[in-house]
Each structure stands twice: as C-alpha cells, then as structure tokens.
Amino acid sequence: MTGKPEFITVDGAPIALRYRAGSKAQGITWLGGYRSDMLGTKAETLDQWAAANDHEFLRLDYSGHGESGGDFNEGCISRWLNESLTVHHQYNKNPQILVGSSMGAWITLRMTQELIKQGKGPAGIILIAPAPDFTARLIEPNLSEEYKKSLIEKGYFEEPSEYSPNPFIYTRKLIEDGRQNLVLTDIIETGCPVHILQGMKDEDVPYSHALLLTEHLPVDNVTLTLVRDGDHRLSRPQDLDLLTRSLDMMIAQINN
Template structure:
C-alpha cells in the first residue's frame, strides 16, 4: 500500500490529473480541483509560464486544504497544452481561458492573474460582465496589462523593428530561461485590440494588486498606472519593497495566500 493511501492529507493535496479540452483546434490542458466552498480560484499564468509554477501550485494546495475549488490551465503553446506558441495572441489566450472557465467553473470565483495573466484576468472580467457574471474578486500579481503596447513597443530597437517587419518576430534574452523570449508581430498587433489602459476599467469586484518594487520586467510604476484606471472598483495595492517579478519566495507565497484568504472572508461575510 502506498504512503499516500495511509495519509489522507497527502492524498488531498496530490497534484490533480490533467484533462484536455479542444478550443479552436488547440488541445488545452486543464487541472481542476473541485471544492464545496465558494468562492473558487481561477489561476491565469504569465507569458511562457505554466500551471505547475510555484504560485499556482501553492494556491491549488491551499484550495485542497480549505475545501475551495481551484482551476488552472495552460494557454496554447504553453506547458502541457498543444498549439504553436508563436501563433499565440492575447485574443486567443483570452478565448481559451473563457472556454475553460465556462466549462469547469461553478459558483463564484476569484480570478488570480500573474504578469500577462493579469491582463487576461482584466479582459476576462470585462467579458464576464457582459454576461452578467462578474468575478467575486481579482488578485493581480505583478500585472502586465497592455504590456505589448506599454512595455515592449516603446523600447524596440531599430534591429528589433526590422526583425518584426522582415521575420515577423524578434527575440529577447530571458533571465528566467536559457531560451529567449519571442515576440511576434501578430502578438503585438493583436495586443492593440485588447488594450485596457485606455480608459476606465470596470471589473465589478474588489481588486488586490501585489507588486514587487524590484521588478525589472514590469516596473512597479505600471501597477500605479493600472490603479488610476480602476477608479470605480475597490482597489488595494500592496508594494513589496524587495520583491522581484516572480514574487515566489516563501514570504511572497504567504502574502498571496493571506491576500486570497482576506478576500474570501470579505466575500463570505454579509455586509
């Protein structure tokens, strides 16, 4: 008999099996942990990240311990999902996220978006509001809304501009991976169709932003700009003075869990 069979807690926290659904011809990988308590958690990862990262797993284990549901996916071209990463766009990854949400999410949900996933979360909130299904709350970790237009395009070198024009993409070294980041013309052009920092963003729910002040990928000033575009919602911004872009240290994970727990208590307590 395995050790897990003798340890109900270990079994409870075991990694969920991967499931797949088809979204416009792409095989999208999903891990869904059902739960009896609301709200559930929906994890939206960053650019070139996957659902087995430290923060995603920490939230899934918290859900397992507390009886909440936890839903994760890999966008096409990411992690265990099929599809070509270089064919990915914000519109495509948003559509996949919404398809997974509609297929698996039950009851009220907190959207948790990391880096580019913050952009996806904000766009999801906009689309869900059109359906009368606002999220219960949103947690944004080092959010990068409009990063293609606000952070990438203004800093393009002449060589990168030429690569975009002639090759359809350019490469940039990554401090997190031996493989370079690839930014395609398709991604940048589609990004302009999904901009959220062009006016007031109405999510219809509380928003809590966690941002490292030592973040070199998404400067903390970008989070300050985002707050200015959320004047209608109840917004909390927590700046981590020594935090980097990942915010994956033990103390950062503890902050993330405490933030989610605080929102759960607030949502669950009648006003």
C-alpha cells in the same frame, strides 16, 4: 503530487487544465504569465491552499504553453483569452476569484470585461506583478531598430530570458493583437474587489505600471501592496504567504 491534466480542444489546440472541486462559495481560477505554465510555484501553492480550504480551483496552460498543444508563435491575447473563457465556462461551478500573474493579469482584466457583458462578473480579482497592455506600453516604446526590422522581415524578434536558456519570442501577431485588447484606455469596471501585489525591484514590469493600473480602477475597492524587496516572480516563501493571506482577506471581504 500534482496528477495528470485533463484536456479540452479550443480552436483546434488541446488545452491542458487541472480542476479541483470544492464546496465553498467562491472558486479560484489561476491565469499564468507569458511563457509560464500551471505547475509553477504560485499555482501549486494556490492548489494546496484550495485543497486545505475546500475551494474549487481551476488552472490551465494557454496554447503553446506547458502541457497544452498548439504553436506558441500563433498565440496572442485574443486567443489565450478565448481559451481561458472556454475552460472557465465548461468547468467552474461557483463565482470565481480570478488570480492573474503578469500577462495573466491582462487576460484576467479582459476576461472580467467579457464576463460582465454576460452578466457573470467575478467575485474578486488578485493581480500579481500585473502587466496589462505590456505589448503597447512596455515593449513597443522600447523596440530597438534591430527588433523593429526583425518584426517587419521575420514577423518576430527574440530577446534573451533570465528565466530560461531559450529566448523570449515576441511576434508581430502578438503586438498587433495586443492593440485590440488594451485596457488602460479608460476606467476598468470590475464590479468586485481587486488586490494588487507588486514587487518594487521588479525589472520586467516596473511598479510604476501597477500604480498606473490603479488609476484606471475604481478607487473604493482596490488594495495595492508594494513589496519593497520583491522581484517579478514574487515566489519566495514570504511572497507566497502574502498571496494566500491576500486570498483569505479577499474571501472575508466578499463574504462580510
């Protein structure tokens, strides 16, 4: 059973995290999606895998998410990126394989860019149903006049969620800040292998978006796995098995 989280304060918000030490050469860092938390099925599966294989494992809830404090409506990519980097620098001891899901894949790619600037790029990257630049490429082009009006007048709009009785809230701050964090504008240098797992029945992030992402990554170290009957969550037993097998393959690739 998952124990209680630790907390560190970043920009005034208490950020909840769970850290597992390990002796192996690479650690694993989990970066979750929009409105998700670190106790989801995929994160728990990775924690069990890390415990069984003696790998360091770090996960956190962004401000306004899960067990962390802070106002969700004050969140944006820049803020959640800074929280992720702060937690990473304070806890991780080893080179990391960054595992990002949905929006967490966007934060993973931005985190990679920042870590490379510091000369400490990741050892590997796994992206699940990646949604980089989703505000600019998936939300803004499809905004109805009603949603545009709500953004102007209220500073946000609400959209029904199939995952929760509460609607998804998208703020003007999130959308405007997203434009400052775009990654699908040029080649994304990662300096490490990248594995992408994408469901072809994903109704939230179409698999064409994953294909677009591969066009912006160096060709020689990218593996794209399309799951024909997979949805956005990729949380079925066979999907979780694919995730851990991908992790095993990446570690073998790194250490070969």
